[in-house]
Amino acid sequence: MDRRKFLKSSLVGSGVLPLLTWEEAKAFSLDAEKPLEALELPPDDAQVFNLTCQYCMVQCGYKAYVWEPGKGKKPAGSYTTPLSGEWVHPSFVNRVWKDGREVMVAIVPDRECVINQGDYSVRGGGNATTLYTPRSQEVAAKRLAYPLVRLKGKDSPLTRVSWDEAAEFVAERFTRIKEQSGPDALGMVFGDWLWTLPTYAILKFWFKGLGSSSYAGNGWFFDEESAGISAAFGTGTRSFTVEDFEVTKLLVTAGTNLHNNGSIWWHRFYLKNLAPGNAKHIDIDPRRTFQAQMAEKHGGLHLQIRPGTDPILVGALIRLVLERDAYDKEFVKKHVTGFDRVVETVRDPKFSLESAVKTTGIPREKILKALELLIENKGQTMLLHEKGLIHQMAAFEAQHAYAVLGILLGNVGKPGACVSRSGGHPKGTFAWPEEPPSRAENLNIYEGLEKGKVKALWAYGCNIFKQLPTLSRFRPLMEKTFLVVSDRIHTEMDAAADVILPAATWGEADLILASEDRRVRILQKFMDPPGEARPDWEHVVLVAKKMGIPGFDWKNPREIWDEIRSQNDWVKEMDWDSLLKAGTNGLRYPMVNGRSPERLYSDEMEALLGRRFFTKDNKVHVEKFAALKDFDLRKYEWGEVSTRYPLMAIDFRLNELWNTGYTYWDTPGVYERTPDAYLLINPLDARARGIKNGQWVVLESPYGKCKAVARVTDEVRPGVVAMPALFPKPDQEFNYATRPTPTTDGSVDTMVACEVYGV
Numbered sequence: 001m002d003r004r005k006f007l008k009s010s011l012v013g014s015g016v017l018p019l020l021t022w023e024e025a026k027a028f029s030l031d032a033e034k035p036l037e038a039l040e041l042p043p044d045d046a047q048v049f050n051l052t053c054q055y056c057m058v059q060c061g062y063k064a065y066v067w068e069p070g071k072g073k074k075p076a077g078s079y080t081t082p083l084s085g086e087w088v089h090p091s092f093v094n095r096v097w098k099d100g101r102e103v104m105v106a107i108v109p110d111r112e113c114v115i116n117q118g119d120y121s122v123r124g125g126g127n128a129t130t131l132y133t134p135r136s137q138e139v140a141a142k143r144l145a146y147p148l149v150r151l152k153g154k155d156s157p158l159t160r161v162s163w164d165e166a167a168e169f170v171a172e173r174f175t176r177i178k179e180q181s182g183p184d185a186l187g188m189v190f191g192d193w194l195w196t197l198p199t200y201a202i203l204k205f206w207f208k209g210l211g212s213s214s215y216a217g218n219g220w221f222f223d224e225e226s227a228g229i230s231a232a233f234g235t236g237t238r239s240f241t242v243e244d245f246e247v248t249k250l251l252v253t254a255g256t257n258l259h260n261n262g263s264i265w266w267h268r269f270y271l272k273n274l275a276p277g278n279a280k281h282i283d284i285d286p287r288r289t290f291q292a293q294m295a296e297k298h299g300g301l302h303l304q305i306r307p308g309t310d311p312i313l314v315g316a317l318i319r320l321v322l323e324r325d326a327y328d329k330e331f332v333k334k335h336v337t338g339f340d341r342v343v344e345t346v347r348d349p350k351f352s353l354e355s356a357v358k359t360t361g362i363p364r365e366k367i368l369k370a371l372e373l374l375i376e377n378k379g380q381t382m383l384l385h386e387k388g389l390i391h392q393m394a395a396f397e398a399q400h401a402y403a404v405l406g407i408l409l410g411n412v413g414k415p416g417a418c419v420s421r422s423g424g425h426p427k428g429t430f431a432w433p434e435e436p437p438s439r440a441e442n443l444n445i446y447e448g449l450e451k452g453k454v455k456a457l458w459a460y461g462c463n464i465f466k467q468l469p470t471l472s473r474f475r476p477l478m479e480k481t482f483l484v485v486s487d488r489i490h491t492e493m494d495a496a497a498d499v500i501l502p503a504a505t506w507g508e509a510d511l512i513l514a515s516e517d518r519r520v521r522i523l524q525k526f527m528d529p530p531g532e533a534r535p536d537w538e539h540v541v542l543v544a545k546k547m548g549i550p551g552f553d554w555k556n557p558r559e560i561w562d563e564i565r566s567q568n569d570w571v572k573e574m575d576w577d578s579l580l581k582a583g584t585n586g587l588r589y590p591m592v593n594g595r596s597p598e599r600l601y602s603d604e605m606e607a608l609l610g611r612r613f614f615t616k617d618n619k620v621h622v623e624k625f626a627a628l629k630d631f632d633l634r635k636y637e638w639g640e641v642s643t644r645y646p647l648m649a650i651d652f653r654l655n656e657l658w659n660t661g662y663t664y665w666d667t668p669g670v671y672e673r674t675p676d677a678y679l680l681i682n683p684l685d686a687r688a689r690g691i692k693n694g695q696w697v698v699l700e701s702p703y704g705k706c707k708a709v710a711r712v713t714d715e716v717r718p719g720v721v722a723m724p725a726l727f728p729k730p731d732q733e734f735n736y737a738t739r740p741t742p743t744t745d746g747s748v749d750t751m752v753a754c755e756v757y758g759v
Contacts, residue, residue, distance in 0.1 A: 011351055011637050027468035040072025041088050042106050049524040050583045051107070052513060053124040054506035055424045057171025058242075058264050059515030060124055060414040061689075062585030063112025064507065065106045069095065070429045072104055080441055094128045095135055096507075105131065105527065108198065113202040113584040115515065120265035122656050131507060140618045144502035163542060171546035173482050174210070177456050181213040184438055187454040187481070189468070191218050193463035195523075197513040197560045200429040200538035201552075202460050205540045209549040213439035218462035225450040226421060227392075228399025231624045232407060233419075234614030241517050242380060242417035246272040248416030250377035251582035254284040254310060254402055255388020256422045257662050259291035265422075266291070274298050280377075282370055284310070284648060285388065287680065287722055288715045304717060306361040307650050308393040308638060309629045314401035316356035317371055319346035321408060327374045328410030335412075335612070338623030342404060345626050348683065359633070361717060377434070378409035384422035387653070387725075393636035397628050404622045412620070413601030413612070413704055420432055423516065429512075430589075431567040444732045449477040451668065456482040461503070461536055465492045466726055466733055469750075470740040472704030486539050492730070501539045503531035510557045512536075512579070520571060522579045528659075598690040637751045640702070645753035649699060651725040653735045677732035679708035680722040681756060686712040689757060696759040698708065699723065701752045707759065708732060721756055 039636055042065035049064040093106045103522060107128040111118035132143050146159040147166035161169070175520045177185050188206050190199060206212050213568035226237050233240045245251070245268045258266040261325040273279040274294075281295035284303045288566070321341060323328050333341050349355060357364045374381065383406040406412065406419030450456035457464070457478055465475055479496035487493070488505040508529035514520045544552035554560045560639060565571045570590035578589060590609060597605035606612040613620055633639065641648060656673050679697055693712040698705055699721065708723055716722050723734045737749055 014298055031619070037600060039090060040067075040074065040104055041093070041094060042104075042306055043067050043072050044109075044198075046072075046106075047526070049526040050521070050580075051507070051523050051526075052515065052521050052584065053121070053212040054122070054130075055123045056261060057516040058115060058121075058262055059111035059513060059521070060116035060120060060519075061256065062120075062127065063108050063110050063125070063584070064524070065108065066098060066103050066168045066526055069102060069104050069293040069368050080664075089125065091126055094133055096131050096133050098281060098527045100528065103401070103527075107131075110584045112493075115517070115519070115585075116264045119264050119267055121389070123485055131527065136301055140530070143530045143533075144487060144489060145533055146502060146534070148497075148500040149370065150498045154498070158494070158497070162481050163534070165548045166499055166501060167542035170484055170543050172220065173498075174456065174543070175547060177482065178210065178698040181453075181455055184214045184442055184448070184454045185453060186210055186212045187456060187459075188212070188382065188458045188460060189216050189445070189462055190554075191463050194536065195430050195462040195513055196564065197512055197557050200431055200433075200539070200560060200564050201292070201537040201540040201554075202458075203429065204433045205549070205552070206552065207433045209220050209544055211436050212441045213436040214445055214448055216445045216468075216637060218464070218467045226395045227397075228401075229403050229419065229421065230345075230604045231396075232403045232620050232622060233601065234616075235600075238516055238518050239413070239420045241599050242268065244382060244416050244418060244599070245269040248273065248382045249279050249380035250373055250382070251281045252284070252374075252381060252383045253281070254290070254383075254385040254398075255390070255392070256316050256384055256386035257285070257388075257653065258287055258384070258422060259289070259294070261386070261653050263655070270294070273299075275588070279505055280373055282373060283728070284313070286716065286720055287652060293668055301366055301373070303360075303362045303366055303370060306359070307648055307720060308398075308633065308636060310389060310392075310398040310626050311358040311401050312350060312356050312359045313362065313367070314398070314405050315346050315348075315351035316353055317374065317630055318342065318369065318401075318408060319351045320353065320368075320371050321375065322346065322407075324375065327379070327408040328378060331410040331412065335620050336407060337617070337619045337621050338625070342621050344629055348629060350631075351628075374405075374409060376387075379411060380416050381406065381409065381411045381498060381601045382417060383411060384577055386421055386423045387750075390421075392616065392650070392753055393633075393638075394631055396624075400622075401625055401628060404625050407496050407620055407622060412598060413603070413605065415599075420598070421516075425694060429564060430571050431564040440619050449474060449481075454481065456484070457488070458484040459493060460486045460539075462492050463487070463493060463497075466728070468529065468736040470703050470737055471733065472736045473740050474616070486536055488507040502529075502531065502533035503539070504533045504535045508533065512557070512561060515586070518588045518590075519586035520574055520579060520589060521582070522576070524574055524580075533625055534672070569585040636754055643700060643755065645700075645755050646719070647721050647754050647756060649701065649734075649737065649752050649754040650720065650722050652722055653712045653726075656722045674724070676729065677706075677708040677734075678711045679715045680711050680719070681717050682712055682714060682718045683712050685721070685756070686710065691756070691758050697756050698759060699734075699737055699754050699756050701739075701754040703752065704736040705741055706731060706733055706736045709759075710756075725750065 046065040046067040051062040052059040109120040150156045281300035283292040283295045286307045411417040483498045485497040486501045488503045511523040541552045611618045695710045697710045
C-alpha cells in the first residue's frame with residue numbers, strides 16, 4: 001500500500017493535513033496585510049537547525065530552515081506528495097524574529113531521521129504555526145513576555161517588573177515561608193514532559209537547595225507510573241526500537257491508542273507490516289476506536305474490555321498458556337524468578353475462562369482467538385500499554401500482569417518483541433537529586449494542601465489548574481497559596497498567580513530531550529523569544545542566587561548538561577558537541593565506549609553492559625504477580641457504582657490535543673476539529689435518560705462535575721461513558737469529576753462512578 005492509498009483509507013481518523021494546489025494554498029495568510037504572495041520556500045543557503053517535535057514521546061525529527069525574507073524560493077505547480085518529506089505545506093512556514101530582525105522559517109519533517117523518515121502527526125505538522133510572531137495578534141496576545149508580580153497580595157493587580165525584582169520577590173517569600181513553616185511548606189508541581197535541563201534545575205533547587213520534599217509531576221501525580229514494569233525488569237520502559245514496529249508479527253495495545261497518540265509508530269506498523277498482511281493487531285480498549293476497527297479489518301482483534309478488568313483478562317490468558325504448556329520454557333528457566341508464584345496465582349477460580357468472560361465482558365471466542373495469536377507469535381510480539389492502564393483502578397496489577405504475559409511468551413529483547421509502556425516521560429532528566437528524608441511520609445501534595453501544610457506552590461512548566469485531578473476540590477486550595485507560575489502562555493493560573501515568569505520555549509532556547517526509543521537529541525535555538533522571556537532553567541538560577549544557595553552558577557545549557565551526564569553512566573559519553581553532530585537521530589542510551597544496544601534486555605545489551613536486566617540479580621522478577629490474588633472489582637471504582645452513580649466514566653486522548661493544548665490549540669485547523677468536549681454514551685444509556693445526539697449534558701461524580709456534548713454511539717458499551725482528557729475549555733475538563741486521592745495501590749484514577757443528564 002502506498003502513502004496515498006494509506007491516507008485515503010485512514011483519513012477518517014488520521015488528521016493528516018489536506019492536499020492543496022498552489023491556488024488553494026493562497027487562502028493561507030502569514031501576514032494580514034500581505035496575502036500569500038509572500039509565501040516562500042527555503043533557499044539552498046538557508047540556515048539549518050536540528051529539532052525534534054515539541055509534543056509527544058515519539059519525538060519525530062525536524063529541520064528548521066531560516067532565511068531572509070525575499071530570498072526564498074517561490075513555489076510552483078501543485079502540492080501532491082504529502083508525507084514524503086519534500087512537501088512544504090503552507091502551515092510549515094512562518095515569519096519570526098531572530099537576532100532582532102524578521103526572518104522566514106520553515107519547520108519541515110526530516111527525511112533523514114530514523115524515527116519518522118519525513119512523516120509527521122497532525123500536531124507536529126502544525127509546529128510552525130505555534131511560533132511567536134508579532135505579526136499575529138492572536139499568537140502574540142497569549143504569550144507571556146515579561147515578569148509579572150502582585151506586589152501587594154492576592155487582591156492587587158499583576159504588575160510588570162524586572163527579572164531582578166521578580167526573583168527577589170520570590171526569594172523573599174520562599175525564605176520567609178521556609179523559616180516559619182519548614183521547607184516542606186514549599187510545594188512544586190513540574191511538567192515531567194518538560195525538557196531535560198530545566199527539570200534537573202528545578203529538582204536540584206527543590207531537594208538540595210530548599211530541602212523540600214513536597215513535589216509532584218503533572219503526569220504521575222501520586223506514584224511512579226511504570227511500577228508494574230519496573231517490578232519485573234528493574235526499569236519501567238523504553239525497551240524497544242522504532243524499527244520493531246516494522247518487523248513484529250503481533251502488536252498488542254492495552255489502554256493506548258497509537259493511531260491518535262503515537263501516530264508515526266502506527267503509520268510504520270500499518271504501512272510496512274500490518275497493511276501487507278505480515279502482522280496482526282490485538283487492541284484491548286473499552287472504546288471501539290478507529291484503531292480497533294482497523295485491527296479487526298486486517299485479521300486482528302478488538303477486545304472491548306470492561307474498564308478496569310485487565311488483571312482478570314490477562315490472568316486468564318496466562319492460565320490458558322500454562323495449561324497448553326505453551327510458554328517459553330528456555331527463557332523462563334534461564335532468566336525468570338518467581339514463576340511458581342504465577343502458576344499458583346492463576347489457579348484461583350476468578351482466572352478461569354468462564355470467569356474472565358463474565359467479568360471482562362469479552363466473548364469466549366475472542367479470548368481464545370487472542371490466545372492463539374499470542375502463542376503463534378511468541379517471541380515476536382510487542383505488548384504495549386499506557387495511561388489507559390496506568391491511570392485506572394489496580395494500575396500496578398494490570399501493568400504487571402501484561403508484563404508477566406509478555407515475559408512468559410519470551411517477548412523480551414528480540415526484534416519485533418517487547419513488553420513496555422508506549423509513552424511516558426523520563427521524569428524529564430537523567431540525574432535525579434537525592435530527595436529529603438521527609439519524602440517517605442510526604443508522597444501526596446494534596447494532603448499537604450488540605451492540612452494547610454503546603455503554603456506555596458511553584459507551577460513549573462505545567463498548568464496545575466487543568467492537569468491535576470479533582471480540581472473542584474483542590475483548585476480553591478491551590479489558589480490560596482503563594483503561587484509562582486513559570487509558563488510560556490497566559491492560562492487560568494493568571495487569576496491566582498502571585499508571580500508569573502515568562503518562559504522561552506521550543507525554538508527559542510537550546511534544549512535536550514530523549515525519545516521513547518532512547519535517542520537523546522539537542523533541540524537548537526533558531527529564533528528570539530518574546531520580550532524578556534527566558535529559558536525555564538534560568539528562572540531557577542535567578543531565584544536560587546537571590547536566596548544565596550550555591551551550586552547554580554551555570555552560564556549556559558552546556559554546563560547543565562555536563563553536570564547531568566557526570567552523574568549518569570548511561571549518558572556520560574554524550575557531550576554537547578557529539579549530540580550536535582548526531583543531529584536529529586541523536587545518540588542512544590545506555591552508551592558504553594561509543595556503543596549502545598539497539599534494544600534493551602537483548603544479547604547485545606548483555607555483551608555490552610555485562611548484564612541483561614537492571615535488577616540486582618540480573619533476573620526478571622514476577623513474584624509480585626501474586627498481588628492479583630487480592631484483586632476484587634468491589635475494592636475499587638466498580639464498588640462505588642450505585643443507584644445515584646450507575647455509570648462508569650473513563651477518559652481518553654484526542655489526536656489533535658497534546659497535554660492541555662498549550663501553544664497550539666487556538667490554531668485554525670486544530671481546535672475546529674473538536675470545538676467542544678464530547679461525551680461518548682451508548683444508545684441504551686442515552687435512551688434511558690432522554691439524551692439525544694448533539695445535546696449538552698453534565699457528567700456528575702461524587703467528586704464534581706463537568707459538561708460535554710453527547711455523542712450517542714456504540715463505541716462504548718452500556719454502562720460506560722467516555723470523555724476527552726485535559727480539554728482546554730472551561731467547565732469541560734474531566735479532571736473536575738475525578739477522585740481526590742490515590743487508590744490503595746497509589747495510582748491516579750481517571751475512572752469514576754457517575755451519572756449523566758441533559759442540560
